[in-house]
Amino acid sequence: MSSRASILNSIKAIALEEKTLPELPSFGISEEIVTAFKRSIEGNKGEIMSEMEFLDWLSESSWAKVYSAVLAYASASNLVLPKDPHDLEDLNLAILEGQFGVAENGAIWLDDRQLPHRAIPFITEHLVIVLKKSRLFPTLHQAYEEIGNEFSGFGLFIAGPSKTADIEQSLVIGAHGAKSLRVVLV
Amino acid sequence: MSHPQAATEFLKDQAKAKWHDETLWFVRDKRDRISKTIPEWEDLRNLASQIKENVLSKLDVYLEEYEKKALQNGIQVHWAKDAEEHNQIVLSILQKQQCTAIVKSKSILTEECHLNPYLEKNGIEVVDTDLGERIVQFLNQPPSHIVLPAIHLKKGEISELFHEKLHTEKGNEDPAYLTHAARLHLREKFLNAKVAITGVNFAVAETGEFVVCTNEGNADMGVHLADVHIACMGIEKIIPRRKDLGVFLRLLARSATGQPVTNYNSHFRSPSAGKEIHVILVDNGRTAQLARDKFRNSLKCIRCGACMNTCPIYRRSGGFSYGSTVPGPIGSILSPGLDMKKYSTLPFASTLCGSCSDVCPVKINIHEQLYEWRQEITKTHGELGKGLSMKLANGIFKSPLAYKISGNLMRTALKTLPKSLIYHPINSWGKGRNLPETPQESFKEWYQKNRK
Numbered sequence: 161m162s163s164r165a166s167i168l169n170s171i172k173a174i175a176l177e178e179k180t181l182p183e184l185p186s187f188g189i190s191e192e193i194v195t196a197f198k199r200s201i202e203g204n205k206g207e208i209m210s211e212m213e214f215l216d217w218l219s220e221s222s223w224a225k226v227y228s229a230v231l232a233y234a235s236a237s238n239l240v241l242p243k244d245p246h247d248l249e250d251l252n253l254a255i256l257e258g259q260f261g262v263a264e265n266g267a268i269w270l271d272d273r274q275l276p277h278r279a280i281p282f283i284t285e286h287l288v289i290v291l292k293k294s295r296l297f298p299t300l301h302q303a304y305e306e307i308g309n310e311f312s313g314f315g316l317f318i319a320g321p322s323k324t325a326d327i328e329q330s331l332v333i334g335a336h337g338a339k340s341l342r343v344v345l346v
Numbered sequence: 347m348s349h350p351q352a353a354t355e356f357l358k359d360q361a362k363a364k365w366h367d368e369t370l371w372f373v374r375d376k377r378d379r380i381s382k383t384i385p386e387w388e389d390l391r392n393l394a395s396q397i398k399e400n401v402l403s404k405l406d407v408y409l410e411e412y413e414k415k416a417l418q419n420g421i422q423v424h425w426a427k428d429a430e431e432h433n434q435i436v437l438s439i440l441q442k443q444q445c446t447a448i449v450k451s452k453s454i455l456t457e458e459c460h461l462n463p464y465l466e467k468n469g470i471e472v473v474d475t476d477l478g479e480r481i482v483q484f485l486n487q488p489p490s491h492i493v494l495p496a497i498h499l500k501k502g503e504i505s506e507l508f509h510e511k512l513h514t515e516k517g518n519e520d521p522a523y524l525t526h527a528a529r530l531h532l533r534e535k536f537l538n539a540k541v542a543i544t545g546v547n548f549a550v551a552e553t554g555e556f557v558v559c560t561n562e563g564n565a566d567m568g569v570h571l572a573d574v575h576i577a578c579m580g581i582e583k584i585i586p587r588r589k590d591l592g593v594f595l596r597l598l599a600r601s602a603t604g605q606p607v608t609n610y611n612s613h614f615r616s617p618s619a620g621k622e623i624h625v626i627l628v629d630n631g632r633t634a635q636l637a638r639d640k641f642r643n644s645l646k647c648i649r650c651g652a653c654m655n656t657c658p659i660y661r662r663s664g665g666f667s668y669g670s671t672v673p674g675p676i677g678s679i680l681s682p683g684l685d686m687k688k689y690s691t692l693p694f695a696s697t698l699c700g701s702c703s704d705v706c707p708v709k710i711n712i713h714e715q716l717y718e719w720r721q722e723i724t725k726t727h728g729e730l731g732k733g734l735s736m737k738l739a740n741g742i743f744k745s746p747l748a749y750k751i752s753g754n755l756m757r758t759a760l761k762t763l764p765k766s767l768i769y770h771p772i773n774s775w776g777k778g779r780n781l782p783e784t785p786q787e788s789f790k791e792w793y794q795k796n797r798k
Contacts, residue, residue: 163426163427167427167581167629167633168406170629170637171636172406173637174633174637176402176403177403178404179396179402179403180400181396181587182397182400184393184590185389203605204605204606204609245570245571246537246571249533249537264606265606265607266606267607277570278570279566279567279570279571282566282567282570282610299596300591301592301593303592304592305589309553311615313614313615313616313618314612314613314614315612316566316610316611316613317607317610319606319607319608319609319610320609322610323561324477324478324562325561326476326478326496326525327477327496327501327504327525328500329494330501332522334525334529335477335529335561335562335563335564336475336533336564337562337563337566
């Protein structure tokens, strides 16, 4: 007998009475949604910027390699997207668009449509996500309602920069992935 | 080694043991504070528990549904009845890819299966990429905690280790400096690995996708640069619906580390063009546990580690004292199901205070199951040397005169006997514990004097 059959048969042999799968209520938050989102991102060691602040910051910085997947800031790109994500190893800054954000925890949803390579938000040294203020939801419950049955090969909630506390519980930002996350609320 | 013996080792370095205790309590405290900011916290725990109970009551149905959807999405699905078969499947995928070096993000299941030594024996270089896991891997140690793998180490030790392995400055103990050195070291590994292995936090039957949560981004760095992604999961990781993720992701990180969500929560549904995703569904004792009425719902566990952080025994004895892949309270109810003899002391490594059950996000009655295991173990392996003293106590408590005489005797004896006789090696209660000061009189005598 295959392991598949043997595993499934041993489960079927236990013959348990089915327990009810609960319906999920839609919980909300009491705080104003933009305020809560900002607080969450900052708590996760990210930074919130207005479009003006972002453009100022961008013009003052001099990154060697910048890639923008956001059409509005395409002029910031100074490279052609390579076929192989390994070639993005020395990418300094990536600008991506977020589909929506979650106020309770700062999580921002992106899927294959926002990610020309799935590796981009991780391999880049610094990450900027552009997000519409009108696209904020209170909690993850509304977020999953929004995603619904949308099909994407890969989808991801990003809530902050790469971080670790594995050495004596001291928080260090920039473990393997992006060393910073800036969220531009437009 | 039994839990008490191993705990004695841990407690030899008292300053470190105290630090360990306080640090984990700090994490527990963070969990408390953030859970209080969610008014519906208890509702979420109830929902999570009910969802998991539903899953366990029809696990076969969900597994088949998951497999069907995953196959439709272009994911290759494998089934392994035990650790050995799991390891063989991984090796066969690697051999097909002619791959001799892999990166692996945190997966307690692969620890449980002892995948690393198996692959190394077969000539594969395995690099654990979670910082804590890389640290313990350098030391040839297993993780001592499922969420905080290197919590038993101080930065001085890590600094020395990195000086030896990564040629960092001698004596530089700055966590940011050390983490940066690991970043450079591991980046090179990420860029060169053709195959990446991850664990699975949740697999959704309805969609065939699976979710991996990290703060470091190491799982994603590995899989998106590799050609092949192997995801290893226990069969109990299934949840029915995508929207159930809302409940579990709200609970997981808050329970684990007191943060609102992990910084990266990746949903894998189908491989990108030209790449492969393999999922290995592993039993390894889970169907046996599912068949045990009293212990079934230990399979609801989502591996947040909250029960470890709160446990007075875990905090004061360290993860290694359990000698099992999953330590702490949850490990002590899972492990005896795998090998009751080997893990016979674990259910006794508890005060039965119930704090583990109180913090559990999926409401596993951990302390009640610990008590149940004690009874199973006592039935199978005898009374563990308590038989004689229990019989003696039974005689004393039955007769009021015997009780009175022995009480008087004990009060005098405990005051006058040399310490070596009270804290002798056979009296296991005397190890690491001091008797309270003996009262001058019995309660009965006190009551007779003070009743007016």
